[in-house]
Amino acid sequence: MLAEALLVARKDLRVERRAKIALGQVAPLALLILMVFAFALDANSSLLERGAGGLYWLAVLYGGTLLIQRSFDVETDDGNMDALRMSGIGSTSLFLGKASALFVQITVLELILGPGIVLLYNVRVVDWVLLFAAATAGTVAFSVCGVLWGVMSAGLRVRATLLPLLLVPVLAPVLLAGSRAFETALGVRTGAGWTWAGLMFVIAAVHTAVGLGAFGFLLEEG
Amino acid sequence: MLAEALLVARKDLRVERRAKIALGQVAPLALLILMVFAFALDANSSLLERGAGGLYWLAVLYGGTLLIQRSFDVETDDGNMDALRMSGIGSTSLFLGKASALFVQITVLELILGPGIVLLYNVRVVDWVLLFAAATAGTVAFSVCGVLWGVMSAGLRVRATLLPLLLVPVLAPVLLAGSRAFETALGVRTGAGWTWAGLMFVIAAVHTAVGLGAFGFLLEEG
Amino acid sequence: MTAAANSGAKMTATPITRVLGVSALAATALMAVLGLVVSPPDVIQGEAVRMLYIHVPSIWIAYGGFALTSISSILFLRRSRRRPDQGRHYDRLAGSAAEVGVVFTAITLITGMLWGKVTWGTYWQWDARLTTTVLLFVTYLGYLALRRLPAEPTVRSRRAAVMALISFINVPIVHYSVDWWRTLHQKASLSVGRRPEITGEMYWTLLYSMLAVTILATWLIIHRYRVIRLEELRDEEGLEALIASRLNKAVGSH
């Protein structure tokens, strides 16, 4: 099962590498988003500094949604979903495989966004452990939910808009918790950072459980 | 020429209606985006109120990109772009037609976002004329740039990520100007609102001119 | 086929639902009288408290609707596991209950916002109760969007059922949000343990509104169910005709 999951993850990452996505496009896009926020929120005010934690997660949400979209565009293209259904790969492996590939890609995205935020918005990290814990939990939650809702909207028309519509309400609490945790980690708010990070872990765990249970079921057609 | 443009616009809007897009999906999505911003920026701080103008344009940018994406997904699907190239429809009509269809859709999006911002972010409009002028100029700029860069990325792989990558830098100035103009219109900033709105009109005009000139050229492949 | 069509035409209004409809109307009217005239203004909130009699029952009905959606979804999933053509009535029920739930959530949101304008001075506060309520609202809007997409009915129903189950998590969160987070939103004025400001009339009016809205919602759900069913029946009648015409044509040509 793990071998199969690895197979799927490797395939996904290879497709992305060939298409030169993560580094070539999503990374510059992420930086762009940071700049756009600066434009929207009037760069010279203190808004940016105080909102940095939230803007980080907004940018991850945006970039992550694109990566998730892409991950399922590849599968629905040319009827590939059929081949996936017909292959011997178990649905658990498929779920874990696609989620891990997304995890890797979203991590790359965050590795670019993080320093970007620090440099562009002029913030200082005061609690590295909290920062990493929250980032990890958030990334897991994003990948897992991404696969779950990606397959939910796969093969349906108008996925370009349907996927965000379904995904964002589920990820909104992650974004909220992540923003508050980051604000604590960045020192612009005192207090319950770890509670928020803990909430993120709970959300990630719940969605993983739901995903493992329901993925095979959702994969089926008619 | 106008008849042809109308033909294209009608076709686009009909496809969207059949796929039940605009109201069923983009509208709730717009609402969601507003919520997500509130989450990210810690709702009870004054960030939201002061940033409302910018957040409006960020939301339009996001929703608009999805609509633009969709508008060209339809064209690249099943090699449709070839048929478009081969048809007798002049590239000017094609450009104007697709841009008008987008204009209508983005307007619908804004008509939902606008009251949403007013209610949720607790802002008051102090200059309606400026608001409408800026909104109109921005919508034109978004539709026009959308078609221009949509066709630029059409038929290329990984459009899901390429389109925003190309589009966002071009629209960033519109977003910047729109945010400042709206801040004036919403009374959180005094001053150069009309200058910014004027800039938006200039940008819209420039891109329309470029689009009319270059669209036929960009439509071509190999 | 005409018989089916006739019974179909009747089906949105059987005697029982007509009675239900009339009583919903009467109950709502009485509720208005009780709420607007009989019950006294609140000591603190004044006349605005009358909003309470729609605001609170609506959300409870919405909770009920979403619960019904979840239960029907579970039943649908169990039934359709072996036989994809079975359990369609559970799917229809899930859909109609969610629609009614969304409508009543919207009513709570609207009354809440009006009330907020009166008592807090703004339509909206980013308070945990309010925020979770609107999140609940959009989540179920997404659910309805998924249901409305043009797709294979079995695929769509199954995905919608899974989504309904996941979405229900939001309901307890909305309910307990006032306990979990410090909120602006009222909980003291009406919490079960102590209710100093609530008088007997207010209490009974609230209970009565509850009943009236329940009747109204039941009637709406039954109606929506039947409309959806009629839509499907229309398809199915077409289906029988199609099978027949497919075979006729096929046999005829050989």
Place this chain on the structure above:
Amino acid sequence: MSAVVEFERVVSIAGSFPVLTGLDLRVEQGEILLVRGENGAGKTSLLRACAGLISVNSGNASVLGFDMRADRRAPRRYIGLLGHENNLYRDLRVSEHVEFRAASVGAKASDTAAALEQVGFPQQLWTVPIISLSAGQRRKVAIASLLVGRPQLWLLDEPHAALDTESRKNLDAILKDASASGATIIFVSHENPTTKDIASRVVTMDGGRIMEDSGAG
């Protein structure tokens, strides 16, 4: 129950349209069954029902001994399906793609080369991204992707489409081979005179069921 495919009065509904309207079919091991019929007759739907990709709404259906109404996913890994589409990851290179398909059905990655050679796919194109292949070349990659899995039941929807004359002959030989070593083949084709030769039996569909059957070959 030795039949590979056993369908009795199978009804299958897509949307609100009956794509199969009470179809009876029994296919024994080793047969090469040609399914004919006009456009919209339900041929693709039949293949998809055999693969368990569309549900059977009434009637009895078993494939490779598995009851399709109980668990339609069970027989899938013994089945190779080639639809109208090629199911290719366009961004991958040819060999990468076939290797992935091989690994995902549990075959050895080393079978890739053998399969690509067998379908006559030119070696200099093995490292080319699939997106730059011609229509026929893609079809060959798709066939090779099936071949690596050594399926017991082949379901082929117009497998000859887009292939050149030589590749068609080659494909026919592959199918004959597979059938000789015990696999069962059901394929759809509109090209009557040419493709009838390799079929051991021909059925004609119309209106979602089988109207003519040449009988076991």
Place this chain on the structure above:
Amino acid sequence: MSAVVEFERVVSIAGSFPVLTGLDLRVEQGEILLVRGENGAGKTSLLRACAGLISVNSGNASVLGFDMRADRRAPRRYIGLLGHENNLYRDLRVSEHVEFRAASVGAKASDTAAALEQVGFPQQLWTVPIISLSAGQRRKVAIASLLVGRPQLWLLDEPHAALDTESRKNLDAILKDASASGATIIFVSHENPTTKDIASRVVTMDGGRIMEDSGAG
């Protein structure tokens, strides 16, 4: 310069691959030219070069009297192209789609019904969304979408693929008709015995150029 297509030593490069390698071809008005050749020979590329969809890197090319190196868009509206893909808007209904295509080449919307009837598309499916059609039915919609434009030059890439026996005959009749009323037809097919009949001339491609030519019919 009365030839409809006149290619001289045409070289065309896609990516870094020469898809046409010095191709010579002259097609006169009213001809029905069958282009054969193995997979990857460059047939699709030839058709796309005729339509002006890929650029000519060297050599001389003129189509319908227009110089393709000067303005390759000029002849397009007199050309009907049917590629491997069908170019259909899947969310539209059949009649809506054909009407749009008709309007977009300046034909009357009322020609829609005639075209759909001519290709033998069943009337009860006219209001069905294209996404629920079978492969062959889609192909027919694509052909009808061409037909409404009454092109002077038809470029057809395996037009028979996915069509059933009767529709093939029907298509052949349509092509004969069109050619009789002055249109020129270039089509690709791998089904030699059947399709050779309607061709007035057959050329064989290999490696991006024409290797055999049966001569003017």
